[in-house]
Amino acid sequence: xxxxxxxxxxxxxxxxxxxxxxxxxxxxxxVVGLVVGLLVALGRLCxxxxxxxxxxxxxxxxxxxxxxxxxxxxFLVIPAWLDIDLPALPAGIAGMGLNSGAFMGEVIRGGIQSxxxxxxxxxxxxxxxxxxxxxxxxxxxxxxxxxPAMTNEFVTLVKASSILSSITVVELxxxxxxxxxxxxxxxxxxxxxxLLYLVINLGLSQITVRLEQRxxxxx
Amino acid sequence: xxxxxSVLGKFWPVFLKGFWTTVYLCSxxxxxxxxxxxxxxxxRVSRKAxxxxxxxxxxxxxxxxxxxxxxxxxxxxxxxxGLRFSALGTxxxxxxxxxxxxxxxxxxxxxxxxPKGQMEAARSLGMPYxxxxxxxxxxxxxxxxxxxxxxxxxxxxxxxxxxxxxxxxELTFAGQEIMGKTFSPVEGYVAISVLYWVFNSVLAEVSAxxxxxxxxxx
Numbered sequence: 001x002x003x004x005x006x007x008x009x010x011x012x013x014x015x016x017x018x019x020x021x022x023x024x025x026x027x028x029x030x031v032v033g034l035v036v037g038l039l040v041a042l043g044r045l046c047x048x049x050x051x052x053x054x055x056x057x058x059x060x061x062x063x064x065x066x067x068x069x070x071x072x073x074x075f076l077v078i079p080a081w082l083d084i085d086l087p088a089l090p091a092g093i094a095g096m097g098l099n100s101g102a103f104m105g106e107v108i109r110g111g112i113q114s115x116x117x118x119x120x121x122x123x124x125x126x127x128x129x130x131x132x133x134x135x136x137x138x139x140x141x142x143x144x145x146x147x148p149a150m151t152n153e154f155v156t157l158v159k160a161s162s163i164l165s166s167i168t169v170v171e172l173x174x175x176x177x178x179x180x181x182x183x184x185x186x187x188x189x190x191x192x193x194x195l196l197y198l199v200i201n202l203g204l205s206q207i208t209v210r211l212e213q214r215x216x217x218x219x
Numbered sequence: 220x221x222x223x224x225s226v227l228g229k230f231w232p233v234f235l236k237g238f239w240t241t242v243y244l245c246s247x248x249x250x251x252x253x254x255x256x257x258x259x260x261x262x263r264v265s266r267k268a269x270x271x272x273x274x275x276x277x278x279x280x281x282x283x284x285x286x287x288x289x290x291x292x293x294x295x296x297x298x299x300x301g302l303r304f305s306a307l308g309t310x311x312x313x314x315x316x317x318x319x320x321x322x323x324x325x326x327x328x329x330x331x332x333x334p335k336g337q338m339e340a341a342r343s344l345g346m347p348y349x350x351x352x353x354x355x356x357x358x359x360x361x362x363x364x365x366x367x368x369x370x371x372x373x374x375x376x377x378x379x380x381x382x383x384x385x386x387x388x389e390l391t392f393a394g395q396e397i398m399g400k401t402f403s404p405v406e407g408y409v410a411i412s413v414l415y416w417v418f419n420s421v422l423a424e425v426s427a428x429x430x431x432x433x434x435x436x437x
Contacts, residue, residue, distance in 0.1 A: 064419035065412050066380035069391060073412065076404035162285035166384050173288060186295035194284045194292065201283040 008188050011179060015189075018172035019196045025089070025164065025171055026157040029096035030150065033157070036101025041108035042134075055105075062102035068163050071095035075167045092164040099160070100153055107149045111142035148215060151208040155201050162197075172196060226406035230397050237393025238414055244307070244382070244389060245375040248314040249322075249368075255315070256322025261352065263327050274323065281320035287381050289313050294385045310379070310387035318375055325367045329360030362433045369426035373419050380415075390414060 043055040062070065075091040078084075115138050123133040165174035176193040180186045227234075262274035281289070293313040297304070304312060333356045341351035383392035390411050397407030 060420060061412075061416055064416040064423070066377040066391065066415060068380045068383070069394070069408060069412055069415060072391075072394075072404070072408055076398070077408050080403060080405050159285040162287045163381065165287070173285065173291075176288075176291070180295065186291070187299065190288060190292045190296060194280075194288050197285055197288060198280060198283040202279070205283075 004185060004188050007183070007185055008192050011183075011189065011192065014175060014179070015172065015192055015196060018170070018175035018193075019200060021170065022158060022161050022172045022197075023200065025093060025096075025161045025169070026154055028093045029100055029157045029161070030154055032093060032097025033100030033104050033153065034150075036097055037104030037108050040101055040105025041112055044105065044109050045112065059102045059105060062099055067095070067099050067160055068166070070099055071163060071167060074098070088164070088168045092161075092167060092169045096157060096160055096164075100157060104149075104153060107146065108142060111145045112138055114145070115141050145215065148208050148212040151204055151211060155204045155208075158197065158200055158204070221405075222409070223401070223403065223406050226397065226401055226403075227410060230400070230407075233393050233396060234390070234410055234414065237388065237390040237396075237411070238418075240307070240387070241376060241379050241389040242418075244310060244314060244387070245372065245379050248311055248318050248375060249372050251311075251315045252318030252322045253368075256319045257326055257357075259319055259323035260326025260330065263323055264330050278320045278323055281317055282324075286313070286317055286378050287384065289317060290381060290385050306382075306386045307388070309385060310382040310389070314375060314379060314382070317378065318371065321371050321374070322368070325364050325371065326360065328367070329364040330356055332363045333359050365433060366426055366430040369422060369429065373422050373426075376415065376419060376422075 040055050040059065044052050046052050071092060074095040075086065075088060079086045079091075119137055120133055123137050124130075128137075161171055162173040164171055165177060168174075172193055176189050179189050183189070259274050259277065262270050263278065265271045265274075290310070290313045293309050293316075294306075297309070297312070330352075337355050338351055341355050342348065346354075379387075379389055380391040382389055383395060386392070394404075394407040394411040397410075398404045401407070
């Protein structure tokens, strides 16, 4: 078992750069996911039954189909249908964000419903509109509750971002592929790539644990 | 927005073959993972750290790295250690290794759901640890574990789509094949999306019903 450690040290700078891109992509995806998730959650709680039903179908689709297929639909099918040009990176982030949003939507909905009703009633009694109540009373509290779930979702997104390597997005996995194609040392390269993902995710898990401890203390 | 329905008419054997490969692969994988995952799960709850740590390390590594990277490691690295499989075989190995880590956690959850007093009572009656596990604890974990296990099956069906990237001829690969032949991604990918969606929705409903039946007495 000959492991070329010198090669690993040489390849680290480029791979770490890839890890940085991966983190950036995941950050973009989680922002999109939060926005979509908020819309999903509010849509599900809406009084208009048809909207809640439509969102339910959307969530069911996202949960029932593989992420790779969803990304391929955003990257290939939607541009073919609408006859537009969609670059790989925005398509990838959009696909991941739409996926993440469906799952986050359920978490956010739970969070919204767990804010004590009394607060909502008090706000309305003071004359605050429904929108204002949501914006200034409910959502800030939901956001605090969400932080552990969000870091968890971030871990999922970091792992999911490797899928984007198949639609030509340059992130950690794709850089690994390109290096293997150039130098043909798959063992050293892919194991280093795996270790980089592992380090990122273990670090994020630690942050999640700390956030969960904080959240449980303040209750 | 046009949809060429004739594509479905012409290529439905391709879809069917891909769908069958996906189901076959995931079923075989989960079955293998049940046995191996049980073993790793038992290791995970062992009182001996020497046994516990390798299991924990394995689970953390598999859960902390992307499935696609695991597939690449299996596809490119295993042959140099003499383990030469077909693409399908490599897919099975990767999927099973992935599933084992999650099944082990499900088993761990199931074991920890059984009241500790039962193991203590069995041990104080002189029963060896593993016999107590085999005859007292493990038979009871199925009620708690069956819903997460069906959930895991759904996860495997979805993760298996990544195997198309290492040329395993499953459902997503069939979609890519169709796109190659018709030059349109629309029909192929919409069709496989619907197939995945329907299959997983049925599985999810089965899982929900199972869960309701198993927790009815609580």
